[in-house]
Amino acid sequence: MKHKVATTVNGQHREHEVEPRLLLVHYLRDVVGLTGTHIGCDTSQCGACTVTVDGKAVKSCTMFAIQAEGKTITTIEGMAAKDGTLHPLQQAFWDEHGLQCGFCTPGFIMAADYLLSQNPNPTEDEIRRGLEGNLCRCTGYVNIVKSVQSAAKAMNGKAKHATTAAATAGGE
C-alpha cells in the first residue's frame, strides 16, 4: 500500500505516493529525480547519501521517505544559488582539489555544511571528527579538510548560513 508524503526539497514543494519501505535516498534519486545524492554502502557507514533535513545532516539511507513528511530537505543540487553561483563549500572543494572521482563529494559537502552551521570556526581536529561519518577512497582526506577550512574562512564573512537559513525560513 502506498502512502502520501509531502516534503520541501531544495525549496520546492513535493507530493508523492510512495511505498512505506522506500528509503529517503531512493525517494530523492528515483522519485524526485535528484541523482546528486549517491549510495555507497548498505549499512549507513559511507555517508555518500548525506543531505540536510530541517538543517541537520542526515544519511538519507537511514530514514524512510515517509518519515520526511512535512520536512525541509536540502540536497547537493540545492547548494548553489539560482544564478549558478557556487556555495562557498562547493567553491572550496573545487579550489582545493577536494575531490577526485567525485562520488563521495556531495555527501562530504552536505556533512561539512552542517558541521559549519554548528561550528563556524572548527579546528582541524574538529573537522576530521566532524567528517568521520563520511568515507572517501581517493583523496586521503587531505584536501577535503583543506576545503572545509577554506570554506569556513569564506563563509565567516557572511551573516547567514545557506541551509540553516533555508531551514529556519521553512523554504528558500
Next chain:
Amino acid sequence: MAVSQMVGAKIHRREDPRLITGHGRYTDDLTRPGLVHMAVVRSPHAHAQIRSLGVEAAKKAPGVLAVYTAADFKDVIGGPATFPVAPVFAPIKLANPPRYPIAKEEVCYQGEPVAVVIAESRAQAADGADLVDVDYETLPAVMEIEAALKAGSPKAHLDQKDNIAWDVTYVPWEATDEAFKGADVVVKERILQQRLSPNPMESRVVMAEFDAYDKRMTMWLSTQNPHWIRLFVAGALGMGEHSLRVISHDVGGGFGSKISPYPEDYLVPASAKLLGRAVKYTETRTEAMQNAYAGRGQIFDVEVAAKKDGTLLGMRCTQMLDAGAYIGTFGAFQTCACLMAGGAYHWQAISSRSVAVLTNKITTDPYRGAGRPEATHVAERMMDLLAVELDMDPVELRRKNFIKKEEFPFTQNFGLTIDSGDYEKAMDKALKIVGYDDLRRKQAEGRKHGKLLGIGLSTWIELCGLGPGAATGPATGGVVLSESAQVKIHPAGGVSIYVGTHNHGQGNDTTHAQIAADALGLPMEQIDIRHGDTNEGPGFGYGTYGSRSLAVGGIAILRSCNKVIDKGKKIAAHLLEAAEEDVVFDQGKFHVKGAPEKSKALGEIAFAAYGQLPEGMEQGLEAVAYFEPPNFVWPFGTHICVVEVDSETGAVDIQKYVAVDDCGNVINPMIVAGQLHGGIAQGIAQALFEEMVYDDETGRLRSATFLEYAMLTANEMPAIQLDSTVTPSPTNDLGVKGIGEAGTIASTAAVINAICDALSPLGIKHVDMPATADRLWKQIQNARPASSNGKEARK
C-alpha cells in the same frame, strides 16, 4: 612544441563543476524508457554443487518479469564467440577452469551467480531473488594458499587434479648459489600481503539496451576501460564490435577493480536481448565486497645474502599468490613483484619464482599498484631486517647499495631497463625534511624511558606507464598496451580530442587538455577532451590503469596534435605562398621563417582545410595517433614514517609522514599531490587496518560491509608532508612518469618499517599487515618475558 604555458601549472579541474553540484553522470544516475532491474541470485557457499534450482515462486512474485538461469543464457552468451568466457592473460596457465558468467552445476566462491531475477523495480527484483530456491550440496572448500598447495587438499573445482594455476621460475635458484656462498650474513623472512577489498566508493553498475531492429546493443557501465569490455562482451554475445556501444561516463573510482570483465557485464546485455527491455543492475556494497576482484592475497618467502659491510649479494624470492576461484583476466600482472623485488639496489644475483593457487574465494586481480607495492614491501622490509642484523643504519645500508644516478639507464637483474633516477637525492631531501638525525637522538632518549618510537624508510621505485609490447606481450600471452588519441580541428577552430584512456578521478580531462593546449597553442577552453564512449574516437583505446594515462595516453595526444600541425603546415605554405619546409608553427600560429609578422592562426588554417585546397591536397584537419612506449617509466622516491607504538595497547600513532617523490616532469602539481595523498592513505590503511577475513568453517566473507572492513576515515589519516625532485624520463616526448599508484606502492613499507623499528628494543623484528592494535599487543606480550610484563611502560 610551443613554449609551455599550461603544462606545469596548477589548473583547476574542468570536470569538477558538474561533480560538486550533483550533476555527475554515474551509471546509476542514468535511466532508459521502460527500464527494468536485475537482481542476482548468488551462491552463499564457497564451494557447492547445485542439486536443483526452483524458479517458479520467483516468477510469480509481484513485478517479476523473468528469471534466467544458465540454461536460458545458453543461446545468447557464447554463440559463435571469440571469448565465450572471461579471458585470462597469463604466460602459463595450468589449472585454468573456464569462467562462465553464470554457474551451471558447481559454484566455486561465495557470490558466484546462479540465477538472475528481472523485475519492474529494484526492490521487486530483490524480493524475487529471495524466492529462488536453490538446493546445494556443499563441498569441501580450499581457502588458504598453503592448504591449496598441499597434494591432498580439497580442489577449488571438482574436476581439477590440483590447485596450481601457474608456477613460473624467472631465475632458477642455482643462479644465486655463488652469491649466497660468499655471504657473511643471510636474513630470511616470510612476508604476508593480506587480501584487500578495493572499495571504490561507487560500486559497479551495468545497464544495457538492445535495439532488436537495428541489432545494436548499448551498454552503460562503471569501468576503467570501455573498449576492452566491448571486445570481451561483443565476442561473448556473438556480436560485431560495431554493433555494441559501451559508454562509461563518470566512474566513482576504480583502483584496478574495474578493469577486468565481470559476470554481470555479460548477463545484463544478454538479459536485455532476451527480454527486449532495457535492464539495469546495481551492485550492493556487500555484493561488491564479496565479488569485486580483490587485491594482494600473497605470501612471500624471501632470503637475502650480504657482506659484513652491507654490500648486497643475493636475493631469493618466492611469491605464493591466491588467485581465487578463477584466474583473473589480468591477474598475472601481479607476478611483476618477482621482477621488482630487488628494488632500488645493486644485487649480484636474484632468483625468483611465482606460484599461484586456486582457492574458493573471489578472484584476485590488479589493485592499485598490483605487484609493485608487494615488491617494494619485500625489498624495503628485507633492507631493514638486514640493517638490524648488521647493526647498521638503514639509511647507510640503502645509500651503499643504491643504483647511482650516473648509471642510468640501468638494466636490472631481470633485464628491465630503468630509464632514469637519482635515488640518493630524493632520500637526502626526505631525511632533511623529517629531521632524521634529531629523530634518532629523540628515539634513543625515549627508549631509556620505554617509549616505543620508530622511524621507517621506504626508498621505493616502480615500473609503470603500461606498457611496451616487448615486455607486456610475453608476460600476458600477447597483450600490447599502446594508447590512442584522435584530434579533430573543426572548421571554426574548435578542437575535439578523443582519448582511449578513461578518467575516473585522475583529472585526465584537465591534464590532457593542458598538454593539447600547449601543443596547439590554443586556450584550453577551445579544446574538448572526450573519453568513455566506444562509438567515438579511435578504433581501440586501452584504458586507464598502471599509471599510464599521462605517460602513454598523454604522448598519444601530443603526437596526434603534431600530426595535425604537420598537415596545417602544408595548408599554411599554400596560403602564405611559401615552401612547406619554411613554415614554422609557434604559439598557435603558422608563419614563414624569419617573418613572424605575417602569420595564419590555426583557426584560419582549419577553416581553409575544409574549403578549396590545391590539387592533390585532401580536405580536413584531423589525425589519429597510437603510441606504444619504448619502455616503462620508472618513478621513485623516499617515504619516511615516524610512529609511536603504545606498549600497553599496541595502538600505532603516526606522528610524521614525509614523502619526496619523483615522477619526472609534472603537468599539474595539484593533481600529482592529490594522487599521492590518496595513494598514501590506501597504503597506510593496508598497513594498519584493512583485511578481507573469511570464515574458516564456511568459507564465507566476514568482512562484507564497511562495518567490518576498516576503511580509513579523516580522523585516522595523519598529516602528510610532500616534496619532490624532478628527473625527467628520457623515453617519452614530455619527460613524464606515472604517479597514480606511487603512494600505495611506497607507503606500506614505510609504516611497517617504522613499527618494526619502534618494537626493536623488545626483540621484535617483523610485523605483518594489518598491524592492528590487537596483533601488535599480542606480539608485544609474547616478546616480553612473563615476569617483566608491562614493566617497560611503568619505568
